[in-house]
Amino acid sequence: MSNVNNYAYKRYLYSEQIKNSLITIRYFLLSICLVSTYIYVVFSLFFGYSEILNIWFNLTEIIIFISLCITLFKFRFGTYSDKHADLWVKSVCITIGLMLALGTFVLYFQLPMYVKNFNYYQGLNLSFILIGVSLVFALAFLNQKLIYFLILFFPVILPFLYAQITLTLDNHLLFFISTDFILISIFICASISVRIQNKLTNLLFRNKLLVEDAEEQILVQNKLNTQLKIEMEKSKAIELKLQEYSQILEYKIKERTLDLEIMHQNLKNKQTNLILAHDIAGLTPWDWNIKERKITLNKKSNKQSLDSDSITLDFNKETPVHPSDVKHFTYELKRHLRGLSDQFEATYRIQCNDNKWHWVHDIGRVISRNPKNNFAIKMVGIRRDINKERLDQERLKLSASVLQQAAEGIFILDEDLKYIDVNPFYEKLTGFEREILLGKQVFEICINKQDNQQLMHNSIITKVLTTGKYDDEITEQFLSGKELTLRFHINAIKDDLNRTINYIGIVSDLTEKRLQEQRLSYLENYDTLTDLPNRIYYNYQLHQYVVTHQNSVKQLAIIRLNIDRFRPLNEYLKQSGGDELLRQLAQRLRLSNDEALFLAHLNSDNFAIVYELSHLRPSIHEQCEKIMRSLSTPFNINGEDHHITVSMGVSFYPEHGRQVDYLNSYAEQALKEAKSLGGNMVRIYNLRADVLLNQDIYIERDLRHAIKNHELVVHYQPKVYFDNSQIQGFEALIRWNHPTKGLIPPNMFLPIAEQTSLISEIGTFVILETAKQIQKWKLMGYENIIVSLNVVAQQLHRGNLLETIDHALQKYNISGENLELEITESSLVDQTDLVKKILEQIKMRRIHIALDDFGTGYSSLSYLTHFPIDTLKIDRSFVLKIGHPKQEPLVSAIIAMGKAMGMTLVAEGVETEEQKQYLSNLQCDIAQGFLFSKPLTENDATTYLVQHYQK
Template sequence: MESKTATILIVEDDPLIAQDIQNKLRNQGYTNTYIVDNGIDAVNHVARIPPDLILMDIVLPGDMDGIQAAGLIKQQFNIPIIYLTAYSNQDFLDRAQITDPMAYILKPVAERELYAALSIALNKAKNERQRDEISLLNATLISFAEALIVWNVAGKVVKANSSLLRLLGLQESEVMGLDISEVIDLYQLDDPAFNTTSLVYTIQQNGGYQDTENFILNLKNNATLSIRISASQIFDKQKSCYGYVLQIRDDSQRQRYEIALLDSETRFRQLVSHIESIFILSDTRKKQVIYVSPAYEKIYGQQLSLPANDNFPFINYIHFDDQTKVAKLLLALDKKEPCEETFRITKPDGIIRWVHARCYPVIEPQKDEIYRMACIIDDVTLQKASEQKLQQAAKVYDTTTEGIMITDTQFTIVAVNHAFSDITGYSENEIIGQQSRLLQSGLHDRNFYQNLWDFVQTAGYWQGEITHRKKNGDTCPLWVSISTIYEDDKKAVNYIAMFSDISSIKQSQEKLEYLAHHDHLTGFANRLLFNARLEHAIDQAHRNRTMAGVILLDLDRFKDVNDSLGHAAGDDLLKQLAKRFRHCLREEDTLGRLGGDEFIFLVEDVENIERIEYIAQKIQDTFLTPFIIGTSEVVMTASMGISLYPSNGDSVAKLVKYADIAMYKAKQRGKNCFAFYNENFNKDHDRRLQMATQLRLGLEHDEFTLHYQPQLCLKTGTITGMEALIRWQHPDTGMIPPMDFIPLAEETGFIEKLGQWVLLEACKQCKLWHQQGHEGLLVAVNLSAREFMFTDIVSVVKAALVKTGLEPQFLELEITESSLMDQAERVVDTLVNLKALGVKLSIDDFGTGYSSLSYLKGFPIDKLKIDRSFVNDLPHDKQDAAIAKSVIVLAKSLDLTVIAEGVETQAQSDFLLSQGCDEIQGYLFSPAVTADSFEKLLLKQ
């Protein structure tokens, strides 16, 4: 091979150095190069694509450095290696020398040094290969068992091996240098047409010569041999013929063997035709099956036509996963050794069978080579299935978590598995030979065991729960299955017991039973258990002619705790409450939790109302001490409703329902109290439920409308804006005032949808008036506490402005003082985000709450509204006058606009003007009116 076409593998972990070496190689004409960056990949690459030369870095990453990789490669391939190194460390060089490298090149690699090293290494490797090839050829010729003679293109003999010399009875000196025709003519062949000229011509035309029949060779001692002749050309590296080789094989003994074999095969065919195993006999020289027994068709599902051109016809049907097994079998045959293997075959119909093949090579003694192969194949599918079942059974026996114990018919233990020892504590040595009654716990009487064995004798099996005693004396429940093992004559010979420790199952069942009937957080009875106990209490009270009481408790403002401190804090609060509640009731009473912040209590055997009132007050008193949640101190209150059996109802459903109604009545009274149920509550409850439904329908049927109350500038008397106020025109009952439905809407959460509708309608109307020429008009919309705290109010406002096209500076959002101060720290971000939209912010009902001036200073508000309660008695009431003055002064100091609502007299208006109030609204100018009426007011200006 020319050095420029050489394949070179570069093993270098630094990609820049590797690329540099590859570029330099290409500059020198070496285009067939590969790069790997570690020793393991280098070994794998050489195994796939052996290169002509390797440039190997000594220091490589991973578990294999360059020297180790070179050592592995040298063991399998004679490939020249040049080491690349940045060091001249003697330890490295000593280790590297063991691998017989061609050269060392220091990094960075110089192109001239690289080219010189490559040229020397490749030429040296080429010369070594040529010497090896010549030595190999000579060794092959000398050791070849067949008679060989080699002559050159001039016809002169250049080599004859010892086998040929022995066959012809000549010395090497008698043959060397003779013309090949002289050597052949020394012997008389029985074919006159065979001569040297025709032989060489045939070789040149066909690339070789192979006789189709035997020739008779006449030897010097007048003996004859039956021979076969073959010949071929010999080429050099340039594919030019430089000689010929003739092979002469003595075929006499083979012919005698074949005659004897034919006779023995005839007898053999008669024998194997009656056995179920497949017998295959192959001629390995011709690679043909010369005999296959009739069983082949039965096992493989098809006939095999003879002669079949394959030594091993069964190979085509081998299951894919077992092909490696058969490959190993064939390798063993190459070593002339008998071998056997079990593998699967896939029949033409797709059915998979297991077969066991035993192969025996038949050796021709004179030549020591295989010329026949005998294979016996058995279908072992049934045996394999049996083996697998036995293996599976043994594995199950040893690895199952169920204990297994086998006794004889006298109940003597004869075998146990590992799980038996794990469950009982007895080792196999301790328990074998003992009576099974050793495991009895003493918790079952004699009749139990008598009935058990009577059933086994009758039915052959028994299954059930038994409590047994362990070696350490503990008892545990077992689920046991006992079966009888019979002999063929149906006689019982053994009993086998399989059992599982069901302690954890029973504990889990008890735990599940508890969890199914108790609240996981407090441990109180859940709704299911509470209802069952209430049912029982009603029956008992009926029999004893006493009362039973139900107290339903709902925490006030529990959602604020969750929202401000997190749900974990809320759970902690509920646990603390549960601990306090346990001290309020007797052992026979029931504490329950219905979910969320609702608790329910059952008081049994109530003698009088005072008793249950005392318990309710005791529960109320548990809230007097603040709760410590983390680092926070939390003050809580609760509202409770009470219903009594039999005066309020005689069923679980009624008593719980009426306690719930009473609890809502307590909330209406101001919370932090309890109320007993009466029938009027029920009527009010039904009315509220009906109104809640009508609210939803009212919005769907466009029953709501907006009225607008003008807001005037005190100095000029002109309308600067208006407050949008909702009205409900019910089709049956007429106009319903806001005070009758707004609290219910807030309580039910419907205020969120209603508020969104108000906001959208108000913005739409304001934009319409702007388009009609009333530019600069501002609309004020009230936000409820629920809207502000529990909806994404910023997104709602933004959507309304976008949808209606109203500029944000003409929308004013009014938020009550109490809503802001309840969650002052949380609302700041919301106010800032609203202000960022460009809208104006106003505090409604200012002065009625408990504002912190520090918070007020931090709120991004634009306006304060003086509540009507401070305006009603102006200017005569000194306290109201002082409050109004203070609010105006405060607003001015914070650079805020101030407006007063509820102005009905000229005196009130004059007083407010004198104190510097900016705006007013009230009946003095106009009540809230429809959009049409408001438009007329605008036109009058």
């Protein structure tokens, strides 16, 4: 507490708490008496007489009565010590608490055992009424000190807590939980009530101190009034003395006036001498003996530029006067010598000993003439060196010229910051003429209606008056209607005593410069096509919301929007039409996203929207639907209506991340997912998809290392004839032998490889390894063995498949008859003419061509006739379902069709004798599957070949 003695406050607080507690304890005792009476009466009315309850009731009433009497008579105000009263209140609280606890024990633990029709539940109700109501009264009357409430509170609740611990709670669990919560709430309320009471006591104590201080101030004021009366009496006495002194002073003034008149006359006599002294102060007297043509200069009292005391001036021969000034000098001198002027006066330049020309001002008069012919004989005068003044004047003229010609606004202010001069450029800047500006205060010509403008002007004036300068950039609105961005510079001009006499200001017009900066900023941060922020400004603004405003912005949605099938539409509309579509789309996005924080055009047809999420705003789904509806109306481009759809990807801050790059990347991933599903939909980023994506990235990275480190190996699965179970050949299958994860199956890495150029590298590796293995088997005597390998669409379309095959055949000296290329149906869909040409060239190398996974892809019978296919492979999904009535006809139809077209039929995934027998009955040619062998390593495949090859 400021200005309050802490110790006094503590004593006051303690005394007030005791005094108030002695008052409230009376009402508390009466309240407990009422509660116990209520319990006793209710029990008696409903359950009859109980001796135990009667004893407790009488004992409680006696204790309350005794406590009430002692409190009323023993602890009357002013008859007790605070310490004794405190102990008494505490003893009353703990006694009443024990009696209430005893009552709870009697009601809940005793009466149900001895009174018929009175069960534990009724005892629990009455005991809780006793406890709850008593604590409420305690909360109301024992709020002076928390210790009083606690002394009562803990004994009261002990039986209740004991009942919860010792008894089975199954039937009363909810009741006990509820009552515990009530008791805790009462305890918290008690704490808060005590704090509030203490604060009220504190306020009362402060008020008391203020009252005492006010009374003390009144006493001091009374004393001051008494002293003032005494001082007034003294001042009256002094006034009388002053009147006496005034009369004496008036007499003396008359005497001094006479003396001053005499002194004034003397001063007038000396005034002539003083004027002459002023004229010659700092001047060099000279006299000219015209007859002897000699000028004498007196330099004892004033330093001049000339060194000798006398010089001879011959106007006919040579003169120290500047050639440009000789004419003027001689003209004035001759006029005076001839008596045409009262005195000679001329300003000219003379050459000094430093070989520099100095300006001087001469004034002279002829004092002696020849009485016969009136020719001048002697002339006297004074010379003043005005070289510095002349140079200063020239500089002033130059400064004035600069002031007038300067391309900056220049003004001069007096010590009150009022205009005393301005240059023409400042007139042009402000739009006011010089006559209007003079006398006005510096900002009086500006608009001062707005509070912020007035505050800025006051701040500038204060800084100029306190520091003597101001230099900053301001935007000013003049009463003439001009609004300019100015560089405002003011400096104080001080005299020799460091007193400010004027202020000079220089104002530069930065309006055009700022407009150029704004245009450059616009070009840097905005897309000129759509007038929307570009990618750079978008990332900057998003960073501001995520980092700088993270305390105010709790949740954001980042929407990435893209036009479906924009490329073909843009090619149709040409560049101007595509640009017009983007402009119209941007305008609709502005109108439909008026509540968005930010809308940007990133590039091409990519837009981004930043939206703040809260319970007061529409959900992100509603917002996206609103965007969809706004784009459903056709766009009129070049007189044609075009319907477009968009795909949107959404990421959330901070749910999906707190970094701008992550949020953009996740929204982009969601957008790609929406477009992959056909577009015209909204997808919200899924964290699980990111986990899978990261896993794919790790696999791609490791796969690149695997190719480089030769971790890939080729396994060979045998293919056998149905009729004799003899080996026909193998299928080459790629495997990844990871150094730490072991053998990785192809379905884990081939799909990822097909999305990159890695599949072509893997395909090249398989072709070379297969050719190498065929060479080894041929050297062992197995000439007719055929090894098939898979070729994907990327290998066909990249254009280097034939070169790889030719290189393998030539390097390992094998025939194309030993190779079979398995091509999936999906490889035949795009660029069919190119694929057909490649397959025909493959056939020219006598290489077999098989159509793999027939019936699972883009199945078309035209493939079988359009392309040079030798073998038809029945997918294992059909073979595995042999035995199902609806599947067997499909297998039968495929085999029959292949046979009719003269193709070789190969069944994949044969695993049971039933499947083998069924396919054999249909006269399928070749079988492949685990029933015969799983894929084998190079050595195991060689062993199998030796065992099953029929020469």
